[in-house]
Amino acid sequence: MSQAFHQEPHKLLVIPGPIEVTDEVLYANARPPLAHTGADFIPIFGDCLRMMRDVLYTEAGQPFLVAGSGTLGWDMAASNLVEAGEDVLLLTTGYFGDAFAECYEAYGAKVDLIRAPIGGAVPESEIRAALKAKKYKVLTFTHVDTSTGVLSDAKMIGEVVREVSPDTLIVLDGVCAVASEQILFDTWGIDVVVSASQKGLGAPPGLSVLMASQRAINTMQNRKVPVSSYYASWKKWLPIMQAYEKGLPAYFATPPVNLVQAFHASLTAITKGVPNLQTRFTMHKEASAKIKGAMQELGLELLTLDPYYSANGMSAVKYPTGIKMADLIPRLVKKNIVVTGGLHKDVKDTYFRIGHMGTTVVNPERGDIEKVISGVKEALSEAGYKGKM
């Protein structure tokens, strides 16, 4: 049956998540539900945890896989690591950085924001200066801010923290980065990666996907005041994750057994399939360069200021003069191509966003990248854009 299953014809979903998903993953999502503490399900969950480590190049990281969205991962990081009145340094490169700050504040953190210029990343010098000026419990940054397509330099941030303020915990929001950008969790000294199932990880949304260092777990264990959230408390989830990984039943809340099977199918392709993990990252870079190059060739500018700080799993592209969202996006929808508008509050009407992650990238025989490029080209032409075409 799996061989015979083909998903319904549909519009090409090339927003920065949710993304196109393979037939295998969708078919796994349609398997008959399994008993959540039964012998058929436990090893599937355990495998997911192990493969999460592989994706993030970590051996000692503690994975958490919980029903919820990426936002729940913020909740887990903020509520478990920070106590009221503690200082957090947050580097923001767009909407999601700003919103994560609000999440920290909900748990009583005092957040100092360093705001990058629109389309840019926070310079190393500013990070260094901030860490020298004050002792922070946590430094948080968005690896790829979905609102702008800015890619932060996670490796550099890890190095600066280790040099200037080694006790500071590093929380990386990887919702729009995991599996489309390489993240060396152990080598870079990251303490928490927050992610979700529906972007580079190639499954439908509904799973909060998180990796915590032992240092992060210890921080939670040694809190002065208990975590003020019940559902986000690692104290509740840690024994569950440990049990599943050992192949034992445990219960705190019913896991989303179908999504976990879909996630298992996607993780298996990512970590054990062809192309391999390393090649997948290369392919994301190539697809990104191809799309960004094609947009520039058309005379369109990118929102991101510097290729080095541009995501490989998405592109934020400015409308050319005379073209508005209503000129482009509905025309693409008519061509069965779904991109999305801008999200950064100051400039949201000036650009659109294309997602290029997962099967759209690593299965080039689908022709998705070419469809997007030619679709944008045709739509702009229909809208009267002369440009460089």
Next chain:
Amino acid sequence: MSQAFHQEPHKLLVIPGPIEVTDEVLYANARPPLAHTGADFIPIFGDCLRMMRDVLYTEAGQPFLVAGSGTLGWDMAASNLVEAGEDVLLLTTGYFGDAFAECYEAYGAKVDLIRAPIGGAVPESEIRAALKAKKYKVLTFTHVDTSTGVLSDAKMIGEVVREVSPDTLIVLDGVCAVASEQILFDTWGIDVVVSASQKGLGAPPGLSVLMASQRAINTMQNRKVPVSSYYASWKKWLPIMQAYEKGLPAYFATPPVNLVQAFHASLTAITKGVPNLQTRFTMHKEASAKIKGAMQELGLELLTLDPYYSANGMSAVKYPTGIKMADLIPRLVKKNIVVTGGLHKDVKDTYFRIGHMGTTVVNPERGDIEKVISGVKEALSEAGYKGKM
């Protein structure tokens, strides 16, 4: 394709959730992901909210549909309604009542527990006395406690509260009750129903399903101290739910677009299909009576003490003398029937649990109920049980 889709052959899942799910629902779960703020998805989400009202017979209730488990619903009820130091009266009829108390305490509530005898419900006189003795912000009870199969009398509880302590908010844990037990949200004066997608609601797990009265929403709006959870905060979710219902895009977290489509398929069958909602409740009663009667006919006793306080969507059945879990459950698995063991901590090794909800009940042509009954009968016989057979 939908017509042609048949789920894989599998063991009959008759635990009290997750349950058997129809081909239509599973196929919906395998639809290509949709953009979460797009025109194709918004009305599906809005319809789900409207159909949630239908299932609970409410006009003014505010539905919440959020990626998460039933446990997240506890979190939402406790964190939004109760402030530190406030009093909660909790009627517990098993494991889930006790655990919900812990959730309230995580948010600073002072919880008074009234514990029912194992297999029984809390008597009206005790509820009345407790409400007279102290002013409670919230009274909470588990409509069906999945650990014991006890059904509480929600209508009576509503009447007693209105008579003795009308300002007390009523929170009904309906995870194992919604859509298998009739709940008249408005008529009974319930303030919050907490549920999840994977039991009577007939979809895979992964959706927290909650209904709040306007009184509950007002209580949240008029808090002295902000909600101490970020992901569970109704302040965040309320505008999202209102927008989806109006057909407008809004974003706080990415909804689980596939599960929402599966839930939509199941809710459509429940509220607009054949048999109709009212008949479905009757069929759950009949199936329950049939299973419970057959078990008693075999000489097995129920854990529940009184048929009036016994759930219609599940049964908790004691092993007969000389039979242990290991004698029965693995034999049933060999017959491709999955039931589950006991869960009430004091007596968990003395009984097993059968779920009979959703398609297993309302599509009798499947023969699920008969399979379970004959399976138990054969397995007991193979285990050497002579009993009344």
